[in-house]
Amino acid sequence: MNPFVLVQPRSHAQAAKVMAAGGSYRLPVLKAGGIDVLDHLKEGLLSPDAVVNVRRLGAEGPAVTRLADGSIRIEAGATLAQLASDPILLADATVVAQSAGSAATPAIRNIASAAGNLLQRPRCWYYRHAQFECLKKGGSMCFAVDGENAHHAIFGPGPCHIVHPSNLAPALMVLDGQVHLTGSKRDRIAAADLFHMPDKGILSEHNLEQGEVITHLTLRPRPTSGFHAVKAKQSFDWPSALACVSLRVEEGVIREASVCAGAVAPVPWMLPRVGAALKGAKATDDAAIAAAAELAAEGAKPMRDNGYKVALLVASVRRATLRALGRETPSFREIRP
Amino acid sequence: MQSLGVSAAAASVAANAEATAKSGRAGGSDGDAPSVMGPNPIDLTLTVNGVKHAMKVEPCTTLLEALRLHAGLTGTKEICDRGSCGGCSVLIDGVLAVSCLMLAIDCAGASITTVEGLAKADGTLHPLQEAFIRHDALQCGYCTPGFLVAGAWLMASTPKPTLPQIQQAMAGNICRCGTYTNIFNAVLEATGQRPLIDGTIA
Ligand SMILES: Cc1cc2nc3c(=O)[nH]c(=O)nc-3n(C[C@H](O)[C@H](O)[C@H](O)COP(=O)(O)OP(=O)(O)OC[C@H]3O[C@@H](n4cnc5c(N)ncnc54)[C@H](O)[C@@H]3O)c2cc1C
Ligand code: FES
Ligand code: FES
Numbered sequence: 001m002n003p004f005v006l007v008q009p010r011s012h013a014q015a016a017k018v019m020a021a022g023g024s025y026r027l028p029v030l031k032a033g034g035i036d037v038l039d040h041l042k043e044g045l046l047s048p049d050a051v052v053n054v055r056r057l058g059a060e061g062p063a064v065t066r067l068a069d070g071s072i073r074i075e076a077g078a079t080l081a082q083l084a085s086d087p088i089l090l091a092d093a094t095v096v097a098q099s100a101g102s103a104a105t106p107a108i109r110n111i112a113s114a115a116g117n118l119l120q121r122p123r124c125w126y127y128r129h130a131q132f133e134c135l136k137k138g139g140s141m142c143f144a145v146d147g148e149n150a151h152h153a154i155f156g157p158g159p160c161h162i163v164h165p166s167n168l169a170p171a172l173m174v175l176d177g178q179v180h181l182t183g184s185k186r187d188r189i190a191a192a193d194l195f196h197m198p199d200k201g202i203l204s205e206h207n208l209e210q211g212e213v214i215t216h217l218t219l220r221p222r223p224t225s226g227f228h229a230v231k232a233k234q235s236f237d238w239p240s241a242l243a244c245v246s247l248r249v250e251e252g253v254i255r256e257a258s259v260c261a262g263a264v265a266p267v268p269w270m271l272p273r274v275g276a277a278l279k280g281a282k283a284t285d286d287a288a289i290a291a292a293a294e295l296a297a298e299g300a301k302p303m304r305d306n307g308y309k310v311a312l313l314v315a316s317v318r319r320a321t322l323r324a325l326g327r328e329t330p331s332f333r334e335i336r337p
Numbered sequence: 338m339q340s341l342g343v344s345a346a347a348a349s350v351a352a353n354a355e356a357t358a359k360s361g362r363a364g365g366s367d368g369d370a371p372s373v374m375g376p377n378p379i380d381l382t383l384t385v386n387g388v389k390h391a392m393k394v395e396p397c398t399t400l401l402e403a404l405r406l407h408a409g410l411t412g413t414k415e416i417c418d419r420g421s422c423g424g425c426s427v428l429i430d431g432v433l434a435v436s437c438l439m440l441a442i443d444c445a446g447a448s449i450t451t452v453e454g455l456a457k458a459d460g461t462l463h464p465l466q467e468a469f470i471r472h473d474a475l476q477c478g479y480c481t482p483g484f485l486v487a488g489a490w491l492m493a494s495t496p497k498p499t500l501p502q503i504q505q506a507m508a509g510n511i512c513r514c515g516t517y518t519n520i521f522n523a524v525l526e527a528t529g530q531r532p533l534i535d536g537t538i539a
Contacts, residue, residue: 001397002397003375003376003377003395003396003397004375004376004396004397005373005374005375005376005396006373006374006375006396006440006442007371007372007373008371008372008373008374009371010369010371014371015371018371033438034438034439034440034443035420035438038399038437038438038439038440039419039420039438041397042418042419051396052371053440053443055443056443104420104509105420105423105435105508105509106433106487106505106506106508106509107420107423107426107433107434107435107487107509108420108435108438108509110432110433110434111434111435111438111439235504235508235509236508236509
């Protein structure tokens with residue numbers, strides 16, 4: 001790790017000022033829990049002259065609150081552990097609590113923040129290895145195309161084939177999440193607009209401008225929502241495929257469905273066809289749910305080594321749907337201590 | 338981070354004229370400018386196992402480096418150095434954390450517990466340490482400090498954890514020698530429950 005100056009702002013707005021382009025520092029990097037930032041510093045992927053530390057800003061207040069308009073507010077610095085055990089989320093935004101509780105390890109969930117989880121960089125091993133000058137680092141090729149691509153995308157035209165790594169982002173997508181900002185003219189961006197495909201900009205995955213800092217998230221409550229992930233190592237790992245499902249059920253019939261996958265495409269991958277097929281299905285109609293889940297595979301174009309992800313995606317969508325309906329109990333590894 | 342040790346913040350800013358100048362610029366017209374530390378070593382005091390350790394560290398120093406190299410507490414192990422093995426687990430204000438991905442400065446003012454702090458001052462071992470010995474819950478022993486800290490964290494909140502709860506609490510700890518069954522048995526026994534397989538050694 002190269003030495004840096006540590007800046008300790010007193011508010012997110014102050015952090016945004018320090019981070020703004022043309023400020024005092026050449027390459028300031030914002031750090032929350034620091035799980036992904038420290039990894040980058042150690043790998044030599046980032047050499048900031050200043051680290052702007054927003055860890056624990058707002059930590060004295062509640063991590064999650066219910067707003068007057070019925071929506072739910074999550075602080076940027078809320079830890080994944082707080083989200084996983086929060087009574088408001090467990091009751092009314094189950095998919096968020098489940099996705100946070102399934103991410104990483106207990107020790108990491110205790111440190112990692114919600115905002116940092118959304119903006120963590122991809123896990124592509126070529127990106128993560130300083131020796132590979134890949135497209136994402138300003139190089140001329142995506143090594144995954146002809147290389148080792150078992151963990152790469154099954155959707156998207158490229159030219160870079162990362163998968164979106166965050167557990168939380170797909171959960172936010174199915175609850176119409178809003179990402180609230182400070183540091184620019186706009187005060188928010190929809191979760192659906194937070195990320196872009198590689199052909200729309202390859203060096204970064206998100207649409208925040210330099211100097212924009214996340215203050216909090218808001219989302220629509222939806223008790224009938226659920227998460228499922230399949231991992232190479234079930235104890236902890238970034239998922240090989242994950243699905244988030246949110247449903248509105250009336251008199252035993254699914255009236256609305258929003259479905260989003262993670263770890264299969266460069267962005268959280270909305271599955272509108274699955275959602276449409278679930279609409280009108282009886283909550284007890286397993287065959288209809290399974291048939292809808294199959295549609296998740298539409299348009300998938302696996303690379304040499306990642307075809308297995310298609311089946312994992314379909315299974316994840318089916319099981320997340322059942323879980324949203326309260327039809328499946330969590331696997332024992334997801335029980336909190 | 339309002340909880341930053343006041344002495345550390347004040348001393349560091351005073352000790353670094355360049356940093357102080359930058360702090361003025363970065364803060365702009367805000368009355369309450371952000372504090373700026375480093376890049377040169379700053380004074381930091383860490384409270385580890387109830388003992389205060391004064392040290393001079395660069396802001397880029399991890400808690401793991403501070404513990405091992407500056408406080409001389411080498412029980413906490415560096416294995417992956419990337420948050421993936423749990424070998425460096427410590428408690429920060431009673432909460433399990435990996436020290437390899439934590440800046441030492443972020444722990445100013447906190448109470449840190451390492452594996453050295455699990456036993457009592459008179460040398461009486463933590464019940465989990467006793468159980469590890471009885472169950473031979475280690476082979477090379479490199480992962481052991483991390484498992485002990487994770488287990489102690491679980492026991493502090495959950496007096497009688499179920500096996501799934503034990504597996505979940507220790508999910509971030511990897512034992513390359515594969516001693517998991519004995520480790521789980523040790524936690525079960527240390528919490529007054531029957532081991533899965535009675536593999537205790539006399
Ligand atoms: C062993 C291991 C397993 C893991 N498994 C999973 C998993 O299964 N699923 C999963 O989702 N993640 C997983 N992770 C990743 C981990 O959850 C993220 O690295 C973590 O959530 C990042 O949060 P942080 O607060 O530490 O962010 P930091 O590392 O501090 O920051 C990450 C990024 O977010 C930016 N950022 C942080 N806060 C803000 C803000 N308020 N405004 C604007 N930008 C901000 C930073 O600038 C940086 O670019 C794993 C990590 C490890 C080490
Ligand atoms: S050394 Fe910190 S988790 Fe492996
Ligand atoms: S005893 Fe050797 S790694 Fe666990």
